[in-house]
Amino acid sequence: MSRRSRILRWAIPLAVVPVLVLLGYGFRTDPREIPSPLVGKPASPFTLTAFDGTPLSLEALRGQVVIVNFWASWCYPACYEEAPSLERAWQTYKDRGLVMVGVNYQDKDEPARRFLAQFGHTFPNAPDPGSRVSVDYGVYGVPETYFIDRKGRVRFKRVGPVSDEMLKEQIERLLAEAA
Amino acid sequence: MSRLLALAALAVLLGAVPPALAAGSAGGSRAAAAPAAAKTPVSEDTVHDVAAQLRCVVCQSLSVADSPSETAHEMKGIIRERLAAGESPEQVRAYFVEKYGNWILLSPPRQGFNLLVWVVPFAGLGLGLVLVLLVVRRWSRRPVPALAPPMDPAMRARIRREMVEREP
Secondary structure, eight states, X not given: OOHHHHHHHHHHHHHHHHHHHHHHHHHHSOTTOOOOTTTTSBOOOOXXXXXXXXXXESGGGTTSEEEEEEEXXXXXXXXXXXXXXXXXXXXHHGGGTEEEEEEEOSOOHHHHHHHHHHHTOOSOEEEOGXXXXXXXXXXXXXXXXXXXXXXXBEEEEEESOOOHHHHHHHHHHHHTSOO | OHXXXXXHHHHHHXXXXXXXXXXXXXXXXXXXXXXXXXXXXXXXXXXXXXXXXXXOTTSSSOBTTTOOSHHHHXXXXXXXXXXXTXXXXXXHHHHHHHHHOGGGBSSOOSSGGGHHHHHHHHHHHHHHHHHHHHHHHHHHHSOOOOOOOOOOHHHXXXXXXXXXXXXX
């Protein structure tokens, strides 16, 4: 057997290695986990009309820590899982400089209102006609939660349901910062 | 020899894998020249053209133009709105990139690491072609198997004699 064919005998199985590495990398990364380019940037201002008819504007909230939560009544189970945690965090921190805003994503009015009533949400919630605010925040699926600091910058984005611990950690970190 | 061929085939295959992984990198049409003067009237063609370059965020490998989902419908609405406000198709595209990152583009921009996706298929194809050429050239150059060495006359005579003897 010549030297050349001996090399070839090894070269063919070895050619599989880069393919395996590529596939291994591809299958181990979660295609749903997309880093948001908005973290660290100023949060887009928005003005919406809440379900109760009051205007809701991000600009008016400057200087406070703001949580913007995108949700939908059809988003089961994730939005249903996180809903009680959101209300709990709101109750705990609303007097310490936290503002929580719920943005209802691609939903119908009646089931959305039913959702709010079911969880007894007391923080302001507003529908997002035409998904303008949602696209402005780069939302690609609900639930998504944005944590905005007192200077109005997006500091953290959570895709998927938030937990009590996560809310506590992020809120206390941002509340501790000076305006 | 068949090994060389297999290697060539593998090289071609290797070239074909990355675009498949890049989920539809062979995106639709390039942005047509922007109708700069179109301030208020927006042609549906332009809306479609921008939408075809953007990934529908709730779908798997579908463009905003191709998806029937409500999200895609509303994204198209936003594209139309921004075009009507006087933005160029490139500006609208840049808006979505700013909000979602390059992920939103169906064709990854041709720079940095992304270049691999654009270069590797052609490089693989080229390499495969070169290998095939080499193999074919080697085949055509291989000498035709030499004829049997001329038989010595004594043997020839003996065979002839024996054949004659056997025949009745």
